[in-house]
Amino acid sequence: MRLFRAFSVITAVLVCGLVVAGARASAQGQAQQPPPGGRQGGAPAAPTNLKVLPKDIARPALTTMMRGYTSALGVMCNHCHVEDMAQRAADDNPKKDIARKMITMTMELNKQLDAIGTPGTADAPKVTCFTCHRGAIKPATAAEIK
Ligand code: HEC
Numbered sequence: 001m002r003l004f005r006a007f008s009v010i011t012a013v014l015v016c017g018l019v020v021a022g023a024r025a026s027a028q029g030q031a032q033q034p035p036p037g038g039r040q041g042g043a044p045a046a047p048t049n050l051k052v053l054p055k056d057i058a059r060p061a062l063t064t065m066m067r068g069y070t071s072a073l074g075v076m077c078n079h080c081h082v083e084d085m086a087q088r089a090a091d092d093n094p095k096k097d098i099a100r101k102m103i104t105m106t107m108e109l110n111k112q113l114d115a116i117g118t119p120g121t122a123d124a125p126k127v128t129c130f131t132c133h134r135g136a137i138k139p140a141t142a143a144e145i146k
């Protein structure tokens with residue numbers, strides 16, 4: 001009798017273990033499913049609202065560029081984007097459109113500079129956001145008088 005009880009306890013523990021393992025497996029299965037409109041198979045979703053940058057830009061290049069903007073202006077992503085990290089495509093922050101005009105202006109400046117220097121060479125003149133902003137939202141327009 002005692003032996004039988006011990007056996008049924010062991011069986012119960014084993015069954016519980018299987019149920020827990022089964023629940024874990026199905027939880028993992030759910031985690032692997034891509035969330036709607038989000039990442040698929042670990043790869044970030046392609047950008048959907050590019051108006052001035054090349055639409056086929058690779059995601060790592062886009063991310064590097066965005067990080068460049070934050071350091072060039074000394075701001076966080078949400079200076080130009082809305083707070084919600086998942087809504088980077090939204091245009092509700094007016095700074096984003098200012099930034100688009102800045103990107104276009106910078107591209108135009110570089111086109112004009114191509115006519116002055118030798119495009120593609122290391123010493124070719126090049127303008128970036130940092131050229132003017134130098135880590136500040138408002139670029140300095142005059143030298144500090146010492
Ligand atoms: C100075 C403003 C500015 C900052 C700071 C900035 N972004 Fe952007 N971001 C833009 C602009 C402008 C666009 C749209 C470019 C276009 O229209 O071609 C954009 C587009 C994007 C997109 C593509 C969205 C889509 O689906 O179309 C992603 C993703 C993104 N930014 C992420 C980031 C992240 C992450 C950071 C912080 C590391 C960041 N951005 C910082 C201005 C900014």
Ligand code: HEC
Nearest residue numbers: 069095098099102103106127128129131132133137138139
């Ligand atoms: C030729 C100089 C120059 C370059 C290059 C430049 N900017 Fe600007 N930017 C300015 C000036 C000047 C202002 C206006 C600052 C002010 O007085 O409010 C400004 C303002 C801005 C603002 C609005 C800031 C705020 O919150 O009021 C954003 C955003 C911006 N620039 C993004 C960029 C980005 C992104 C780049 C690179 C793609 C860039 N800028 C390149 C000169 C420049």
